[in-house]
Amino acid sequence: MEAEFALKTEVRGDVLIMATSGYVNNDGGQQIASVFEEYHAKGFSRVVMDMKESKVVNSIGISFLIEVIEKLNDNNGKLIFANLAPSIEKTLSIMGLFNYAAKESSVDKALAALA
Amino acid sequence: MEAEFALKTEVRGDVLIMATSGYVNNDGGQQIASVFEEYHAKGFSRVVMDMKESKVVNSIGISFLIEVIEKLNDNNGKLIFANLAPSIEKTLSIMGLFNYAAKESSVDKALAALA
Amino acid sequence: MEPNIKLKMTLPRIPDIELVAIEGLDRMARHMGIPEEKIGEAHVLVTEAVINAFEHSGQSRPVVRIEFTMNQEKLIIFVRDYGKGFDPGAVEQPDIDKKLSSGHKRGWGLKLMETMSDDLLIESDDKGTRITIIKNLK
């Protein structure tokens, strides 16, 4: 069974890494958006979303990522997803998020792509 | 959600430690009984059942532990349960298993009690 | 006061399906803020009732219905099968001393349900069995 949503953040140089675990529902999406906003206000514009520990998402949760992308676009920022489960990757793809964000198979590869 | 049953065994001196994880159902109980039988045949008669990673059991699974106790009784053996969740402890208590087996709050305490 | 919440399921006979009922119960209980200890005891009630309904009912294509009704004070679990029924009065009380030397180690489900519940009603005839279990949550 999918666990409750939780979010861990880590900063590596000028990159913000947000790692989700559990079900990315409405609350989860809101947490992502507000933690992002906090760092964005401090000037972070390069973000890795590590979703390794999430197997289930819903479209409400994910719609908050569109907000993240919008804000990053405004100042030439970049978002890279890492460790997507196949059904989450398909969800993001149907929503067209990969027109505005990249994906990599690991956090290390995402960091390398941002370097 | 409770995970699938799995069993790990470890030998410390002349003590057999069996650690369950997940749902102790019919299959789980059978696995415990047959792994025990294997070691019992080699002469092990002191056993610690570590149930830290199990939160749900059923009475069919637990009834195999009566078999374990019966065989241990036949040659002065001893069984100690460790790390029981409250509802599992209550289940074993209602079944009267603590008339024939002990319980401790950790594997270390169980080993100390056997030493 | 928060009104009753209710969850109903009709379960197919597949391995460990009782864990789906338990998952539903857990979500309800967490939402209502029920203490972990009471939830753990309710797990036992659900597990034993569902297993019995599938195992002993003797239906060729068995289904089991389960309903949970919960408020802050009480949980009512209702389990129904469409099997051959049984006479609860005729079931022998299990005894660990006898079980130890017997070939039949099982027979603990009803005793566990009786001891862990606050009230237990069994209605059974040749059309099947309905078990109603009341568990106080305070």
Add this chain to the structure above:
Amino acid sequence: MEPNIKLKMTLPRIPDIELVAIEGLDRMARHMGIPEEKIGEAHVLVTEAVINAFEHSGQSRPVVRIEFTMNQEKLIIFVRDYGKGFDPGAVEQPDIDKKLSSGHKRGWGLKLMETMSDDLLIESDDKGTRITIIKNLK
């Protein structure tokens, strides 16, 4: 061939209750040996359908019914609410380019269900909405 297996639930409106339906689906799928990839896609179908049924139905004390029928080839998901209904033809198709500059980022559920399913039927009137989703599992 293994016959159809069937699981039915009537869900209360509590947070994340859709995960209980997903747990039931997972147990059925594992029992039938369905590939992980198909199960993951079915999760999306269930989640979106159940969330919509609770969120948009406008019932004062909402319940949602969900039924899974599964065999080796096919999964049929049926979701029913007793709400106010809607006209699926009048729902605007979401578009990421427009969403980026809009205040309304949501509106993806129906599109995800349509794209991930093999067939989707919506029947809706002022007595509520029934969604039937077919997902091929091979």
